[in-house]
Amino acid sequence: MSAQLTPIDPQRLRRDLLAAGYVVDDVLDRIGEAGQQGLGRNSTVPADVALGVATDPLAALIRLFVLQREVPEEQLAGVVDVAGLLDGGYLVRRGTGLAAAVDIRPYGSPDDDATGWIVADPTPGLDQVVEPTSPDYVLGVSPASTTLAQITMRTLVESALDLGTGCGVQSLHLSRHAQSVVGTDVNDRALRLAALTAGLNGRDVDLRNGSLYEPVAGQRFDLIVSNPPFVMSPPSSAESTLAYRETNYEGDSLVETLVRGAADHLEPGGSLQLLTNWAVLDTPWEERLRSWVPAGCDAWVIERERLDIYSYIEMWLTDAGLGGSPGWRAAYDDWLAYFDRLGIRSVGMGWILVTRAEREEPHLRFESWPHAVAQPVGEVFARHAAAVDAFQLPTEELLESRPRLVDVDEETLGVPGAEDPQYIVFRQRVGLLRAIKADTALAAVLGALDGDLSVGQVLAAVAQVLDLDPTELATGVLPEIRAALLDQLLIL
Incomplete structure (x- = not known):
């Protein structure tokens, strides 16, 4: 398990980060294009070379949080509240210097100006160092979270729910166009980091602990978004379940539960948007998902990718840090046996929109669209109800x-x-x-x-x-x- 965290003053940290110029454009300029590309490959070397021997505040913060390097304490003194970050568990002493226990990283979103900082756990696999992932690991900004933000409709709404908030990145986006935002998660560490994300960005998010719709029982929202822990891994003990990506729901029943329960938590006209995956069995996948859609709701499901079971299993075993480990093959065989028992032949990955349209005849559309799109496509989903009306x-x-x-x-x-x-x-x-x-x-x-x-x-x-x-x-x-x-x- 990861070290415990206690609250710190987010406004003081925000002032310190701004004073050091620890913002998106300045960081990108400092590490250069090669540094950016290197980080995309999980390599910190090009960015470290770009920083050279610099010891100024911005260089120190980049090394500390982005490159996950040890930094001499004297380089951070007066730059951030070292004592407060140590007491809170956000910094730790390592070797002769200080290291970050979390990743505090500038975040930019020119599409909707959801710009600021995201707090998460350090990026795994940096510089080829692969370690097993902690069960309470909190994922930062990923291609999946970026895609969800880009497909989310951005119309002004009164209330929004970020279900499975993780590091809080979706709540940051939602707060730009929703008067009130609730974020939920089963992971206490995620809620602590999401609280700091919200505080650093001056956003008011109502964070609650609990599974699926339990923390919002009796409430309805205009918009619900989620990149839920959809990975269809074999059941495991609570101590080894990776909270950010999986549960002990069988197969894709977690996704089914979210879809089936949507109508009870949506205002009339409200929508649920998911970035997720689903099992493909011997029956057509469209028929299975069609049966999930609650009465009175429209649905639009777009399959963006189809993976064979081997590719799917290998992707998530690698994600768990098992690549090259002695347990790789045994875990692989467990997954194969689990998929065989459930009849899973392949896995569909894509986008689900459910809208409480309350038409006499619901409009249900299921399609495969693996082709390129022009992100962001949130406006496409925002106009979908009107497009159905016109159709x-x-x-x-x-x-x-x-x-x-x-x-x-x-x-x-x-x-x-x-x-x-x-x-x-x-x-x-x-x-x-x-x-x-x-x-x-x-x-x-x-x-x-x-x-x-x-x-x-x-x-x-x-x-x-x-x-x-x-x-x-x-x-x-x-x-x-x-x-x-x-x-x-x-x-x-």
């Missing part, structure tokens, strides 16, 4: 509507010298980067939809210009218009 318009209302193409390029492909192109493609520049391959008639209709004319007016004009039967044109084109509205190439 489901009665025909008369659709004909009277005035949608417009938004952030779409028109591409033509064909044989050089030919009179007409073989293909006309309308492709999004933003969001999920969807595309529509259109014939001449559909291209003419889509190209004319700029918000000024109604769909009915455009259809009539195109039919006249191309000498087409208006009814046949409408029959062929209206389904494509509906699809374009759902995929948000067209916006009402």
Whole structure:
């Protein structure tokens, strides 16, 4: 288990960090591009070389927190409250100097200005030093947490829940557009670090200990976000379970529980957004997940990646620090036996949106979309309910509507010298980067939809210009218009 932490004055630490210039741009400038790339590979050497023999406050803090090096105490005296950080357990004496027991790192988010500092446990595997991960380890900013922040809808809401808050990075983002934020976790250490993250950034987050929806029983929220501990590892003792990534729920039943319970904790119109994974059995994965969606809710599930069981197991055994250890093969065999017992053939990884839409007929969409996207895509999810409304318009209302193409390029492909192109493609520049391959008639209709004319007016004009039967044109084109509205190439 990790050393215990006690509260410190976050405002004093904030002032000290600012005075030293320990902010994103200054740190990146100081370690240079090679240093940044090295840290991306878990190598501290390029950044250390960039710092050279410098002993100024910024260099000392970079070595202490980012590079996880020992720093002579005299270099930190007057830079931070050394005594307070030692007493709180955030610094420890090691060798002839001081070392960080936690990672306090500048954080930048130009998309929503959620900029400040994140407090977590030190990055594992730096400079090839691999050690088993502590059960109460608190993960810092990861590709998964960054992705969740980028897919989260950022509309203004009254209340938001960060379920499984960890280091508190999602709460930092949520606090930019939610009047109140609740963060929950089963890991006391995570709650302590999340509290310091919130304090350093001047954010008010209501942090509570407990599993899943238990800490918010009886409460409803406009938005719930979570990158839950979804790893489908074999059951283990509480002392060896890695709280940040796994539980003793069987298979993907934790994710199922979150989805099934969403309606009881969402305000009307509210949404749950998950970045997670699910088991793929012998039955279609869409059918399994469809059965999880609570009554009265819409759902949109996007499978971004599919992993075979071997790749999945190896990824998470390595993440646990078991690479190269004597226990690797035995643990591997335990996972294989567990997956075989549950009938897990592969693992889907992706995004889940559940909205308490309360339609007479819920809209449920399940798709695989492994293609590149243009992050952030939070706006795509924020507009999804309106896109479904537009997609489901009665025909008369659709004909009277005035949608417009938004952030779409028109591409033509064909044989050089030919009179007409073989293909006309309308492709999004933003969001999920969807595309529509259109014939001449559909291209003419889509190209004319700029918000000024109604769909009915455009259809009539195109039919006249191309000498087409208006009814046949409408029959062929209206389904494509509906699809374009759902995929948000067209916006009402």
